[in-house]
Amino acid sequence: MIQKLISNIQKTKAPIVVGLDPMMNYIPQQVKEKAFQEFGETLEGAAEAIWQYNKEIVDCTCDLIPAVKPQIAMYEQFGIEGMKAFKKTVDYCKSKGLVVIGDVKRGDIGSTSAAYATGHLGKVQVGSKTYSAFDEDFATVNPYLGSDGIKPFMEVCKEEKKGLFILVKTSNPSSGEFQDQLIDGKPLYELVGEKVAQWGEECMGEQYSYIGAVVGATYPEMGKVLRKVMPKSYILVPGYGAQGGKGADLVHFFNEDGLGAIVNSSRGIIAAYKQEKYAKFGAEHFGEASRAAVEDMVADINQALENR
Numbered sequence: 166m167i168q169k170l171i172s173n174i175q176k177t178k179a180p181i182v183v184g185l186d187p188m189m190n191y192i193p194q195q196v197k198e199k200a201f202q203e204f205g206e207t208l209e210g211a212a213e214a215i216w217q218y219n220k221e222i223v224d225c226t227c228d229l230i231p232a233v234k235p236q237i238a239m240y241e242q243f244g245i246e247g248m249k250a251f252k253k254t255v256d257y258c259k260s261k262g263l264v265v266i267g268d269v270k271r272g273d274i275g276s277t278s279a280a281y282a283t284g285h286l287g288k289v290q291v292g293s294k295t296y297s298a299f300d301e302d303f304a305t306v307n308p309y310l311g312s313d314g315i316k317p318f319m320e321v322c323k324e325e326k327k328g329l330f331i332l333v334k335t336s337n338p339s340s341g342e343f344q345d346q347l348i349d350g351k352p353l354y355e356l357v358g359e360k361v362a363q364w365g366e367e368c369m370g371e372q373y374s375y376i377g378a379v380v381g382a383t384y385p386e387m388g389k390v391l392r393k394v395m396p397k398s399y400i401l402v403p404g405y406g407a408q409g410g411k412g413a414d415l416v417h418f419f420n421e422d423g424l425g426a427i428v429n430s431s432r433g434i435i436a437a438y439k440q441e442k443y444a445k446f447g448a449e450h451f452g453e454a455s456r457a458a459v460e461d462m463v464a465d466i467n468q469a470l471e472n473r
């Protein structure tokens with residue numbers, strides 16, 4: 166899958182991911198009204214609104230982008246119906262040729278991690294049959310439990326040719342509370358980065374490993390250090406746009422080959438129609454506003470890369 170991600174990035178010339186984080190207050194009124202007319206103001210109605218909203222955004226942007234990142238929390242809050250909308254979104258994006266990064270942030274003791282890995286990336290056995298339950302291409306994983314929480318994910322990735330993005334330095338304001346703590350003079354995020362590089366060596370694709378890392382766009386100096394600590398790992402960089410990250414901050418997340426990083430924006434793309442810059446599209450044409458926001462994001466990042 167890392168090869169498909171790289172080839173999609175090269176084809177689109179767009180090292181970006183559209184984050185499908187469909188919060189209810191981003192979904193235009195007309196989409197919600199239609200869904201509620203059909204299913205009422207129910208969990209089913211909410212799930213239908215999410216699905217229709219995602220579908221329009223994917224239809225309007227899929228030729229410009231290599232990958233999407235549905236954030237499972239936004240679906241899970243609507244229970245089983247929300248999870249059905251998550252799965253429908255995963256399948257639809259894959260049918261459009263997009264790489265799907267399931268933002269599920271899992272990680273537990275070994276046996277539990279194995280079940281998470283099976284559910285999201287692998288195949289589950291039911292009697293004599295096997296099923297791919299959620300079937301994303303990549304998953305985000307939390308390394309706090311250590312190697313035995315990560316290894317089951319790696320095993321499934323090796324079997325299924327899938328991949329991981331392991332949290333190394335997150336974009337949020339309090340990420341330093343634990344992640345920046347010094348251990349023998351080194352910050353914890355750097356030790357985790359070294360571990361990701363080691364795990365990555367075991368899981369090499371052609372140029373890059375299929376074990377990647379998450380490093381927030383909001384910490385560009387740390388990104389520069391971590392790029393060197395994990396030279397063969399792809400870095401998923403969230404925090405562009407709504408959290409303040411800009412193209413110029415991100416150049417050091419990339420390797421000299423122009424590869425090695427993929428920048429996520431969720432609200433900045435899917436709720437673009439609410440920004441003044443894209444207001445001319447109106448809520449009716451929210452998908453076209455998202456398309457314009459994708460074009461601007463790609464231009465911003467590529468320009469920064471050309472000028473470095």
Ligand SMILES: O=C(O)c1cc(=O)[nH]c(=O)n1[C@@H]1O[C@H](COP(=O)(O)O)[C@@H](O)[C@H]1O
Nearest residue numbers: 236305335336379381403407408430431432
């Ligand atoms: O793993 C992630 O994707 C992630 C890690 C991180 O450090 N920071 C971060 O914002 N994210 C996710 O990236 C998305 C960011 O959304 P926006 O701020 O709307 O672009 C959300 O789905 C977050 O859960």
